[in-house]
Amino acid sequence: MSGSDEGDYRGGGVRAGAPGANLLAVRGHNTALVLGLLRAAGEAGASRLELAERTGLTPQAVSKITARLRDEGLAAEAGRRASTGGKPRTVLRLIPGARHAVGVHLDRDEITCVLADLTGRPVAVRRAPLDLAAGAGPVLAAAAGEVAALRTEAGGPPVLGAGVACPGPLDHTAGVLRQVTGAPQWDGFPLRDALADRLGLPVVLDKDTNAAALGLARAPEEAGGSFAYLHLGTGLGAGLVLGGALHRGPRTGAGEFGHQVVQLDGPRCACGRRGCVEALCLAAVARGDLPAAARVLGVAAANLVELLDVDRVLLGGRTVLAHPEEFRGGVARVLDGYAALRGRPVPAAGGAPAVPVALARGGPRTVADGAAELVLAGLFR
Amino acid sequence: MSGSDEGDYRGGGVRAGAPGANLLAVRGHNTALVLGLLRAAGEAGASRLELAERTGLTPQAVSKITARLRDEGLAAEAGRRASTGGKPRTVLRLIPGARHAVGVHLDRDEITCVLADLTGRPVAVRRAPLDLAAGAGPVLAAAAGEVAALRTEAGGPPVLGAGVACPGPLDHTAGVLRQVTGAPQWDGFPLRDALADRLGLPVVLDKDTNAAALGLARAPEEAGGSFAYLHLGTGLGAGLVLGGALHRGPRTGAGEFGHQVVQLDGPRCACGRRGCVEALCLAAVARGDLPAAARVLGVAAANLVELLDVDRVLLGGRTVLAHPEEFRGGVARVLDGYAALRGRPVPAAGGAPAVPVALARGGPRTVADGAAELVLAGLFR
DNA sequence: TGCACTTACGCAACAGCGTTGCCAAAGTGG
DNA sequence: CCACTTTGGCAACGCTGTTGCGTAAGTGCA
Numbered sequence: 061m062s063g064s065d066e067g068d069y070r071g072g073g074v075r076a077g078a079p080g081a082n083l084l085a086v087r088g089h090n091t092a093l094v095l096g097l098l099r100a101a102g103e104a105g106a107s108r109l110e111l112a113e114r115t116g117l118t119p120q121a122v123s124k125i126t127a128r129l130r131d132e133g134l135a136a137e138a139g140r141r142a143s144t145g146g147k148p149r150t151v152l153r154l155i156p157g158a159r160h161a162v163g164v165h166l167d168r169d170e171i172t173c174v175l176a177d178l179t180g181r182p183v184a185v186r187r188a189p190l191d192l193a194a195g196a197g198p199v200l201a202a203a204a205g206e207v208a209a210l211r212t213e214a215g216g217p218p219v220l221g222a223g224v225a226c227p228g229p230l231d232h233t234a235g236v237l238r239q240v241t242g243a244p245q246w247d248g249f250p251l252r253d254a255l256a257d258r259l260g261l262p263v264v265l266d267k268d269t270n271a272a273a274l275g276l277a278r279a280p281e282e283a284g285g286s287f288a289y290l291h292l293g294t295g296l297g298a299g300l301v302l303g304g305a306l307h308r309g310p311r312t313g314a315g316e317f318g319h320q321v322v323q324l325d326g327p328r329c330a331c332g333r334r335g336c337v338e339a340l341c342l343a344a345v346a347r348g349d350l351p352a353a354a355r356v357l358g359v360a361a362a363n364l365v366e367l368l369d370v371d372r373v374l375l376g377g378r379t380v381l382a383h384p385e386e387f388r389g390g391v392a393r394v395l396d397g398y399a400a401l402r403g404r405p406v407p408a409a410g411g412a413p414a415v416p417v418a419l420a421r422g423g424p425r426t427v428a429d430g431a432a433e434l435v436l437a438g439l440f441r
Numbered sequence: 442m443s444g445s446d447e448g449d450y451r452g453g454g455v456r457a458g459a460p461g462a463n464l465l466a467v468r469g470h471n472t473a474l475v476l477g478l479l480r481a482a483g484e485a486g487a488s489r490l491e492l493a494e495r496t497g498l499t500p501q502a503v504s505k506i507t508a509r510l511r512d513e514g515l516a517a518e519a520g521r522r523a524s525t526g527g528k529p530r531t532v533l534r535l536i537p538g539a540r541h542a543v544g545v546h547l548d549r550d551e552i553t554c555v556l557a558d559l560t561g562r563p564v565a566v567r568r569a570p571l572d573l574a575a576g577a578g579p580v581l582a583a584a585a586g587e588v589a590a591l592r593t594e595a596g597g598p599p600v601l602g603a604g605v606a607c608p609g610p611l612d613h614t615a616g617v618l619r620q621v622t623g624a625p626q627w628d629g630f631p632l633r634d635a636l637a638d639r640l641g642l643p644v645v646l647d648k649d650t651n652a653a654a655l656g657l658a659r660a661p662e663e664a665g666g667s668f669a670y671l672h673l674g675t676g677l678g679a680g681l682v683l684g685g686a687l688h689r690g691p692r693t694g695a696g697e698f699g700h701q702v703v704q705l706d707g708p709r710c711a712c713g714r715r716g717c718v719e720a721l722c723l724a725a726v727a728r729g730d731l732p733a734a735a736r737v738l739g740v741a742a743a744n745l746v747e748l749l750d751v752d753r754v755l756l757g758g759r760t761v762l763a764h765p766e767e768f769r770g771g772v773a774r775v776l777d778g779y780a781a782l783r784g785r786p787v788p789a790a791g792g793a794p795a796v797p798v799a800l801a802r803g804g805p806r807t808v809a810d811g812a813a814e815l816v817l818a819g820l821f822r
Numbered sequence: 823t824g825c826a827c828t829t830a831c832g833c834a835a836c837a838g839c840g841t842t843g844c845c846a847a848a849g850t851g852g
Numbered sequence: 853c854c855a856c857t858t859t860g861g862c863a864a865c866g867c868t869g870t871t872g873c874g875t876a877a878g879t880g881c882a
Binding site for chain 4: 082083084086087090117118120121124140144145146147148
């Protein structure tokens with residue numbers, strides 16, 4: 061392959077802020093579309109005709125596209141389907157190991173790095189203690205060290221880039237951190253460019269909750285759908301996937317879920333407001349009243365579900381993972397109760413649960429896996 | 442023009458659910474893009490080179506596209522810019538009267554119809570009492586009659602279609618009503634197809650709040666941005682525009698803002714929950730306590746702003762219009778207070794208002810104007 | 823075993839998109 | 853009047869997906 065367009069099937073020929081489409085853009089679009097379908101098809105693969113049907117392209121166009129993908133080593137023929145009375149369809153499969161992507165999760169006390177293949181599956185993982193408040197020098201050194209170790213450890217195919225997930229407000233577009241809670245020295249630090257220099261790789265920066273949500277959006281059952289990922293750890297945040305796309309908001313500020321007020325004139329929160337979910341929920345956890353914590357979280361989740369009409373709610377974060385079923389069940393009970401009250405579309409008539417609540421895949425590695433997806437998302441559609 | 446693609450620059454060559462792009466799709470995309478820029482430019486117009494710069498297309502491509510638009514009567518040359526030392530740029534302008542679109546607002550007690558030009562400006566308006574609960578027969582007859590009267594009254598250019606805005610849950614994709622509050626006989630009625638038959642026009646159906654939001658999104662200051670339109674009338678609803686696009690949700694269910702719970706264990710609402718904004722807000726209005734009503738609305742608006750990171754909040758609906766400044770000011774005070782607490786990006790350092798609150802343009806015609814935009818939106822991007 | 827039929831898929835010619843190279847038109851400024 | 857700048861159309865071009873058609877590779881029946 062040429063190398064110049066490696067890892068950028070999305071934007072072919074379209075500059076940011078220049079939405080005009082040309083032939084390069086068409087090619088990039090369709091290629092990413094086919095790659096996305098191949099990834100979604102997984103082990104089962106997909107035939108040219110199936111791809112044609114699902115994209116609306118002609119079989120001949122799909123043949124040309126998949127021929128390019130095979131030339132680049134990204135896809136290969138793998139067996140045939142059963143005949144339906146004529147020549148059997150040739151199955152095409154994505155070659156997961158053809159490229160790798162790095163995912164870095166910078167948490168307050170820990171760094172987690174993964175090397176993921178094209179399907180997003182981690183092929184190598186490293187984890188180490190970290191003091192995020194120590195400032196840029198030590199953190200950059202730690203990240204660079206871990207990533208280098210990961211790459212020598214796993215060797216192999218070209219690495220497309222590194223996705224980096226951080227807590228707190230930041231600017232995804234500029235790749236700059238904003239006031240990380242408890243570590244004010246990071247405010248304004250251009251982490252993306254600094255890390256890109258250190259690693260010699262393209263870097264994408266995003267909030268931890270956004271990265272997690274993007275990673276979860278890869279699951280086949282979420283394809284093209286809408287869901288909210290609620291992350292309850294030392295704080296409470298959300299990542300929103302609407303219509304298959306991550307909603308970041310104009311300032312990467314979307315998903316500030318912790319300070320949703322659910323009790324007018326309630327107890328004061330550290331943020332200055334009164335009655336924030338985060339404060340209420342964490343206070344209940346602190347006094348050991350998990351049902352109350354889950355109920356408060358459920359009410360806020362119900363507000364979100366109503367407002368955005370999402371298909372599903374996913375829960376994650378350390379606090380949830382410590383008591384998974386208590387939180388999942390408690391949140392689901394609130395949603396089910398509300399759904400029974402209103403005429404929300406339900407599978408069967410009556411009061412069946414309208415919006416399912418589930419635990420996010422990946423457990424403690426949800427964010428790091430999602431960080432790798434920040435890079436991989438550029439290849440697929 | 443050929444007629445077959447009239448009013449459909451958006452989907453040229455792309456079937457729904459078939460996201461593959463071909464040359465027809467490219468042409469449609471770029472044409473709609475240029476038309477959108479011409480509409481945004483308004484009276485001032487835009488030169489070919491300006492269009493080229495903003496689309497990322499070459500000047501020659503813009504020339505070809507605008508030549509087609511001139512052939513179809515949608516655009517025309519209109520004067521020249523001042524010379525900068527060479528041949529002066531030729532200004533192109535959208536011809537607003539080249540096509541019309543109908544907007545119909547079916548409210549519980551009233552029908553409002555507008556005939557809008559390509560800029561969305563109403564060229565004719567009709568308003569009549571209506572009993573939505575009377576059922577399909579009388580309502581369809583009334584709508585057909587009003588629209589016919591509007592068209593004979595205004596005469597003129599081809600009509601692209603009719604946008605219809607209704608209260609209550611409905612399915613935008615299928616064009617089917619769901620349980621309209623207080624008028625259960627509408628549940629499941631295929632209003633879009635029934636009206637399309639009656640009118641002999643393509644019909645687009647959507648919720649009243651969505652239509653209003655779409656119409657408001659046309660304003661130059663909202664171009665490509667995010668905002669929430671909060672509609673407080675006999676009920677409370679919202680229309681969400683995120684990144685320039687209306688967010689309907691998978692089931693056209695997004696924007697259910699009235700039953701956001703902001704007071705755990707608060708007073709019971711008609712919906713069965715406790716502490717819904719709608720109940721609290723309308724109760725305050727009923728007892729004449731407008732500051733309390735505005736404050737409750739402000740808290741819920743702040744929750745929405747935090748969660749979605751919108752640029753602006755717009756207020757509308759009869760109750761708001763009865764006391765516009767009380768509501769605008771009261772909501773703004775809550776948002777300003779919260780913004781001062783948190784380190785939200787602000788124009789100047791300090792506690793300047795982060796998210797502006799304004800009254801929606803159009804007053805009592807906001808929804809009907811927006812309904813016309815349901816049709817016009819298909820032409821522009 | 824042979825033949826008719828069905829289905830998959832590649833080659834070659836084609837239409838149409840935006841792009842490029844070039845030139846005429848239409849201004850400014852000395 | 854002339855040199856220069858800038859706009860914008862014409863024509864040739866490259867590349868996209870599309871179309872027409874031929875070939876490959878199966879099934880099913882006689």
